[in-house]
Amino acid sequence: MTDHDIRVLDDSQYRAAHTLFRGTLHYPPAADDGWKLAQDSYEPGRAFGAFADDELIGTVQAFSSQMAVPGGAVVPHAAVSRVGVRVDWTRRGVLSALQRAQLRSFVESGDVVATLRASESLIYGRFGYGVATRYRTVRIDRSRAKPRTRITGRVRLVDLEPGEQLVRSLYEQVAPRRVGTIGRWPAWWSMGLHQPSRDERPKIAVRSSDGEDDGYLIYKVKPGVHDASESKPTTLDVIDLWARTPEAWADLWLFALGVDLVAEVTAEGRPVDEPLEWLLGDRRACKTTAEEDETWLRLVDVPAALSARTYRDRAGTAPVLIGVRDTYLPDNTGTYRVSADGVSRVTDAPELVLDVDTLASAYLGDVSFSTLAATRRLDVVEPDAPARADALFAVPEIPWCGTFF
Numbered sequence: 448m449t450d451h452d453i454r455v456l457d458d459s460q461y462r463a464a465h466t467l468f469r470g471t472l473h474y475p476p477a478a479d480d481g482w483k484l485a486q487d488s489y490e491p492g493r494a495f496g497a498f499a500d501d502e503l504i505g506t507v508q509a510f511s512s513q514m515a516v517p518g519g520a521v522v523p524h525a526a527v528s529r530v531g532v533r534v535d536w537t538r539r540g541v542l543s544a545l546q547r548a549q550l551r552s553f554v555e556s557g558d559v560v561a562t563l564r565a566s567e568s569l570i571y572g573r574f575g576y577g578v579a580t581r582y583r584t585v586r587i588d589r590s591r592a593k594p595r596t597r598i599t600g601r602v603r604l605v606d607l608e609p610g611e612q613l614v615r616s617l618y619e620q621v622a623p624r625r626v627g628t629i630g631r632w633p634a635w636w637s638m639g640l641h642q643p644s645r646d647e648r649p650k651i652a653v654r655s656s657d658g659e660d661d662g663y664l665i666y667k668v669k670p671g672v673h674d675a676s677e678s679k680p681t682t683l684d685v686i687d688l689w690a691r692t693p694e695a696w697a698d699l700w701l702f703a704l705g706v707d708l709v710a711e712v713t714a715e716g717r718p719v720d721e722p723l724e725w726l727l728g729d730r731r732a733c734k735t736t737a738e739e740d741e742t743w744l745r746l747v748d749v750p751a752a753l754s755a756r757t758y759r760d761r762a763g764t765a766p767v768l769i770g771v772r773d774t775y776l777p778d779n780t781g782t783y784r785v786s787a788d789g790v791s792r793v794t795d796a797p798e799l800v801l802d803v804d805t806l807a808s809a810y811l812g813d814v815s816f817s818t819l820a821a822t823r824r825l826d827v828v829e830p831d832a833p834a835r836a837d838a839l840f841a842v843p844e845i846p847w848c849g850t851f852f
């Protein structure tokens with residue numbers, strides 16, 4: 448018997464849930480114009496509330512999406528967000544109860560995976576989420592950058608209104624080619640591009656070659672402050688940049704670096720392998736100011752997730768038997784035979800054993816099984832099993848999501 452219960456929220460309760468969540472992050476309630484945008488992101492059946500005596504004390508929510516996995520498939524994906532428990536109810540099992548209800552609902556709705564961005568890194572492992580992608584934050588000193596090359600295509604500014612449709616369609620064409628990217632829901636775009644703010648609205652630049660659009664950049668310039676009490680440089684912030692080709696990618700960065708009267712170009716949430724330094728005359732003009740965990744991935748349906756991705760077919764790579772433990776979704780617990788030909792569930796003894804959050808970290812290929820074994824995140828039964836799993840799960844490009852939510 449608990450002192451709270453979990454219920455699916457209806458649309459008359461979304462604003463209270465939104466206010467509660469913002470309060471847990473120490474933000475004030477959204478103003479009416481902000482709420483108008485946020486409201487559309489609540490999907491029926493996807494928001495849960497924890498109640499004590501009919502009073503809302505905690506909430507979780509999810510957006511319906513897809514995620515690209517190794518081999519080119521995209522799988523149904525729930526993007527988990529707005530997780531919060533009122534401060535006078537924390538550490539009494541409220542989030543655990545919300546997670547249990549939410550994970551069960553993902554199974555029912557056929558979501559193969561769920562992902563989130565964690566406010567703190569010790570919260571979600573117990574619920575089966577593992578770090579599956581990372582990103583870096585960069586700062587480029589424009590006066591030193593001295594790009595080694597020039598724009599070869601055409602980069603043009605477009606107005607926000609027609610630009611929004613253009614960038615949405617470019618994103619949908621380009622992003623799924625990268626493992627770890629996710630489908631963006633309509634409210635993601637409207638909240639990102641139209642959020643009421645005292646700042647300048649974002650600007651959109653579209654790159655084309657031979658008359659065909661092949662990439663875009665969304666950015667904001669924050670004017671500098673230079674007075675007696677404060678000095679801040681004028682900064683161009685790269686908010687979103689996607690390109691179909693390396694040529695388009697380089698042109699968009701060269702455009703960002705070419706905007707006059709800007710002292711620094713900054714970007715958060717970029718891929719850790721983005722070769723920015725190689726574009727510059729002085730590679731030290733580009734500093735990585737942070738490298739952090741990005742995607743926390745939950746394999747909701749382990750058999751479906753393992754079957755959805757492909758495995759490297761290196762000559763002579765033998766199959767591996769992976770034992771999975773999942774306390775929150777016990778149907779996933781079992782042994783999986785993974786080979787270049789596919790995946791099957793078996794009754795054989797496993798050759799390595801791990802918890803479902805650790806499997807999630809290896810699933811997109813960001814970390815190897817050998818690294819997980821060396822750091823004692825998995826139990827090795829057959830000594831060569833991690834190396835066999837590494838060969839099968841290897842991916843040609845580091846996974847990256849690139850969408851904050």
Ligand SMILES: CC(=O)SCCNC(=O)CCNC(=O)[C@H](O)C(C)(C)COP(=O)(O)OP(=O)(O)OC[C@H]1O[C@@H](n2cnc3c(N)ncnc32)[C@H](O)[C@@H]1OP(=O)(O)O
Binds near residue numbers: 532567
């Ligand atoms: C995807 C997102 O939206 S990220 C945003 C998450 N929200 C926030 O950070 C807002 C502020 N924090 C909160 O609202 C709450 O503290 C929450 C939601 C993080 C946790 O809710 P609670 O109801 O306290 O969690 P609950 O009581 O179920 O805790 C379950 C276990 O996780 C542990 N835990 C919970 N939060 C944390 C934390 N922040 N750090 C470390 N351990 C934690 C608990 O100690 C408990 O461990 P135990 O089972 O060994 O006793």
